Amino acid sequence: MVKEKLAGIDDEELVRRIIAENKTALFEELYKRYYLKVVDKCYSFIKNRDQAEDFANDILSKAYEKLPGFKRNARFSSWLYAITYNYSIDYLRHKKKLHYPNWNSENEIPDIPDEDEADLESLSYENLLKILEMIHPEEKALLLMKYQDNLPGKHIAQTLQISEDAVKMRLKRARTRVVYLFQTEFKKE
Known part of the structure; x- marks a missing residue:
């Protein structure tokens, strides 16, 4: 051909x-x-x-x-991409011995009002990249699948082998963590 x-x-x-x-x-x-x-x-x-x-x-x-x-x-x-994400996350889990529920409970964040997400409009691309390196690989994967690859929640759930409700909850938690890290690490002025 x-x-x-x-x-x-x-x-x-x-x-x-x-x-x-x-x-x-x-x-x-x-x-x-x-x-x-x-x-x-x-x-x-x-x-x-x-x-x-x-x-x-x-x-x-x-x-x-x-x-x-x-x-x-x-x-x-x-x-x-689902295979790619799972392969990469599995590698990081084994290498760093990261188990999401344990990591999440050890890295708790305070409740942040939804309106504080508007703060992110002033977040630079470089700072966003730094923040993505500070969060758990599964949270990073969730955010990339949702906002970079525009995958629907159903596909994200299938990829990570979790329920759609868990996807929604973890996405909210990941966005909250990004806001929190932005506020505490990059918005100190």
Whole structure:
């Protein structure tokens, strides 16, 4: 198949052909489309470019193995990012021995009124990046999935294997933690 023709085929159709027609060579096109995106997602969590590249290879291999289980009720990119987030979070959990409920109870934050979220409008991008490094990887993943990748709560719940209500609660807690850290660390003037 000519490369130009592959460029016009959407991800889900490529997956269908890989599975239905056993055209495994087509996965190379998906690999090319997503390798750097997966590397960047991994890097945002682990802050090591070489390791992020290794993780991307592992994740894309894992995605290839799991292609028969891909349900077409979501976009391929969302499905792949779910694998990427889970892989990165699992690594950080094992490396840092982070268990979200324990970490959350050890890092309690005071109640902050919802209107204080308006404070975030003055938060610079650089300070936001610093704050994202200060919060738990699962909270960071939640915020990135919701606000960067625009994933609906249902997909976030499936990705993190928690209920939609837990997603709502944890998103609220993550936003509150960002506001609190902004107020205490960056708004001292």
